[in-house]
Amino acid sequence: MWDERLWTLLRRNLQPTLTYWSVFFSFGLCIAFLGPTILDLRCQTQSTLQEITWVFFSQQFCLLLGSSIGGVFKKTLFCALSALFTSTLLISMVFAIIPLCHNVLLLAVAMAVAGLAMGVIDTIANIQLVKIYQKDSAVFLQALHFFIGFGALVSPLIADPFLSDTNCVVGNGTENSTEIMHHLRNALAGTPLHNLSHYHLPVEGEVVTQVSYAFWIMALINLPVPIAVFALMYRERLVPCLAGGSPPLLERDELAMETQGEDVMAVTTKDPDSGEHGDLFSCCHSETLRGAPLSFFGIHLLGGMVLFMTDGIVGAYSGFVYTYAVAPPMDLPHKTAGYLASVFWASITVGRLVSIPLSYRFPPVRLLLLNLAGVIITVLLLLIFYASSVFLFVGTCLLGLFLSSIFPSMLAFTEDILDYQGCATTVLVTSAGLGEMVLQVLVGSIIHSEGSYSFLLCGMIIGCLGFSLFFGLLFFHRMHRIHLGSGSPSKTAKVEEPQSEDSLK
Structure with a gap:
C-alpha cells in the first residue's frame, strides 16, 4: 500500500512515532472516563449532582488552557519530551489519587491538573509528528488520532464492571432504582449541561462503590506511556544526568529529512x-x-x-x-x-x-x-x-x-x-x-x-x-x-x- 519512501521514513522514526501514538492513547484514556464514573464519584465525595458537574468544567477549562500554552514547549526536543513525560506521568498520578479525593473541591483540582496535562499532550504530540514527517504527516496524523479513539473506547470498558447499578450512597428511605441510575449516568456521560435539578440523590449515608479499582487499573495501564517517553529521551541523550556524546539521533534524522530534496528548509532555518x-x-x-x-x-x-x-x-x-x-x-x-x-x-x-x-x-x-x-x-x-x-x-x-x-x-x-x-x-x-x-x-x-x-x-x-x-x-x-x-521580501525563503x-x- 505504501511506497518505499514512507516505509523508510517510518523505520527511521519508529520509536518517536510509536511514543507519540502511545501518548495520544493516554489522552484518550483520560478524556473518556469521567462521564461513566461521575455518579460513583458523586457518592465518593458525597456531593450533589449540581456540585459534581463542576468537575467537568474544571477538566475542560484546563484542557483548553493546556492546549493554548502547550506550544511553548516545542522550541527544543528536550522541552517537548520533558513536557510529554511530565504530562503523562501526571495522568497516571491523577488516576491513582482520584480514589483518595473524598471532597468535591479536591476532585475538581485533580481533574484540572489532568486537563492541563491533556492539553499539553494534544498540542505537543501533533506538533512533533508534523515536525518529523512534514509533507507526509497526513497519514501519521490519522494514526495518531486513531489512538485517541482507542483510548476513549478502552476507558469506559475498564470502568463498567466497577460502576454501581443502584444509588451508591445508601441512606434512610433511599430508592435504589437501577433504571433511574442508568438514565442519570447516560445523561451525564457526555456533558454536565443537563437539567437535573428535579433529581434529589442522598449525600449522607453509607458509601458503597468499587470505582476506585477502575482508576487504579487505568493508572497501571497508563504507566508504560511515561516510561516510553523517558526511553525516547534516553535514546536521544536528553536525560540531564546521562547527557553528552554525539548529537541526538532524532535531530540528525530531522536534519537529513529537511535537507533531502528541500533546499528551501535549510534557508528558513537560518532565519531566527x-x-x-x-x-x-x-x-x-x-x-x-x-x-x-x-x-x-x-x-x-x-x-x-x-x-x-x-x-x-x-x-x-x-x-x-x-x-x-x-x-x-x-x-x-x-x-x-x-x-x-x-x-x-x-x-x-x-x-x-x-x-x-x-x-x-x-x-x-x-x-x-x-x-x-x-x-x-x-x-x-x-x-x-x-x-x-x-x-x-x-x-x-x-x-x-x-x-x-x-x-x-x-x-x-x-x-x-x-x-x-x-x-x-x-x-x-x-x-x-x-x-x-x-x-x-x-x-x-x-x-x-x-x-x-x-x-x-x-x-x-x-x-x-x-x-x-x-x-x-x-x-x-x-x-x-x-x-x-x-x-x-518577507517570504523570499519560501x-x-x-x-x-x-x-x-
Missing part, C-alpha cells in the same frame, strides 16, 4: 524568527507577523473556525444524542438510547483507522471536502427521518465516520500551506477545544429552551457554517500562493509547493 513560535499568545506577538500577508492571518483564523465548528458538533452530539433519543418523538428506552454515544465514538475510531490509507491516496483538501459535505448530508437525513430510531443509529455511525478525520486532515493541510512553522497547530488545537466547550453550552441551552428537535437543527446550522468557512480557507490559500509566487497546488484540484 521562522518557526520559533511558542504558545498561542507568543504566536500572536511574534516578530514574524509584522511582514505577514493578510492570507497568513486568514488561514489561521478560518482553519481554526472550521475546527471550532466540527469539534463543536462532536462535543454537542456525543453529549446530547441521549437526551434527544429519550425525548419525543423518538422516545427510545433509556438502555437502548444509552448505546448511541458509544456507537458514535466507536464510529469515530473506525473512521480514523480507515482514513489512514485514504490519507495516503488522497490529499487532505479532498478528504476535508468529502467529510464536511458528508456531515451536512447526514444531519439533513437525520432531520428528514427524525422519527426513525433505526436511522438514528445509522446516522450516528455515518456522522462519526465523516467527523473522524477532519481534525488531522485540517492540521496537515494548514501546516503544509504555512510551511510547518508549528504555530498553526497551536491555533487549531486551541480552537477545536474551545469549540467543543462553547458549542456544548450553546446547544444545551437551546435544547432546554426550544425542545429536543432543535438539537438536529443546531447540528445542521453549525455544519453549514463550517462548510462555508472551509471555502473561505481555500480562498485565502489561493491568495497565499499568489503572495508567495510574487517573491515578496517556494510554491507542488502538493499544495495538487490539493486544490
Whole structure:
C-alpha cells in the first residue's frame, strides 16, 4: 500500500512515532472516563449532582488552557519530551489519587491538573509528528488520532464492571432504582449541561462503590506511556544526568529529512524568527507577523473556525444524542438510547483507522471536502427521518465516520500551506477545544429552551457554517500562493509547493 519512501521514513522514526501514538492513547484514556464514573464519584465525595458537574468544567477549562500554552514547549526536543513525560506521568498520578479525593473541591483540582496535562499532550504530540514527517504527516496524523479513539473506547470498558447499578450512597428511605441510575449516568456521560435539578440523590449515608479499582487499573495501564517517553529521551541523550556524546539521533534524522530534496528548509532555518513560535499568545506577538500577508492571518483564523465548528458538533452530539433519543418523538428506552454515544465514538475510531490509507491516496483538501459535505448530508437525513430510531443509529455511525478525520486532515493541510512553522497547530488545537466547550453550552441551552428537535437543527446550522468557512480557507490559500509566487521580501525563503497546488484540484 505504501511506497518505499514512507516505509523508510517510518523505520527511521519508529520509536518517536510509536511514543507519540502511545501518548495520544493516554489522552484518550483520560478524556473518556469521567462521564461513566461521575455518579460513583458523586457518592465518593458525597456531593450533589449540581456540585459534581463542576468537575467537568474544571477538566475542560484546563484542557483548553493546556492546549493554548502547550506550544511553548516545542522550541527544543528536550522541552517537548520533558513536557510529554511530565504530562503523562501526571495522568497516571491523577488516576491513582482520584480514589483518595473524598471532597468535591479536591476532585475538581485533580481533574484540572489532568486537563492541563491533556492539553499539553494534544498540542505537543501533533506538533512533533508534523515536525518529523512534514509533507507526509497526513497519514501519521490519522494514526495518531486513531489512538485517541482507542483510548476513549478502552476507558469506559475498564470502568463498567466497577460502576454501581443502584444509588451508591445508601441512606434512610433511599430508592435504589437501577433504571433511574442508568438514565442519570447516560445523561451525564457526555456533558454536565443537563437539567437535573428535579433529581434529589442522598449525600449522607453509607458509601458503597468499587470505582476506585477502575482508576487504579487505568493508572497501571497508563504507566508504560511515561516510561516510553523517558526511553525516547534516553535514546536521544536528553536525560540531564546521562547527557553528552554525539548529537541526538532524532535531530540528525530531522536534519537529513529537511535537507533531502528541500533546499528551501535549510534557508528558513537560518532565519531566527521562522518557526520559533511558542504558545498561542507568543504566536500572536511574534516578530514574524509584522511582514505577514493578510492570507497568513486568514488561514489561521478560518482553519481554526472550521475546527471550532466540527469539534463543536462532536462535543454537542456525543453529549446530547441521549437526551434527544429519550425525548419525543423518538422516545427510545433509556438502555437502548444509552448505546448511541458509544456507537458514535466507536464510529469515530473506525473512521480514523480507515482514513489512514485514504490519507495516503488522497490529499487532505479532498478528504476535508468529502467529510464536511458528508456531515451536512447526514444531519439533513437525520432531520428528514427524525422519527426513525433505526436511522438514528445509522446516522450516528455515518456522522462519526465523516467527523473522524477532519481534525488531522485540517492540521496537515494548514501546516503544509504555512510551511510547518508549528504555530498553526497551536491555533487549531486551541480552537477545536474551545469549540467543543462553547458549542456544548450553546446547544444545551437551546435544547432546554426550544425542545429536543432543535438539537438536529443546531447540528445542521453549525455544519453549514463550517462548510462555508472551509471555502473561505481555500480562498485565502489561493491568495497565499499568489503572495508567495510574487517573491515578496518577507517570504523570499519560501517556494510554491507542488502538493499544495495538487490539493486544490
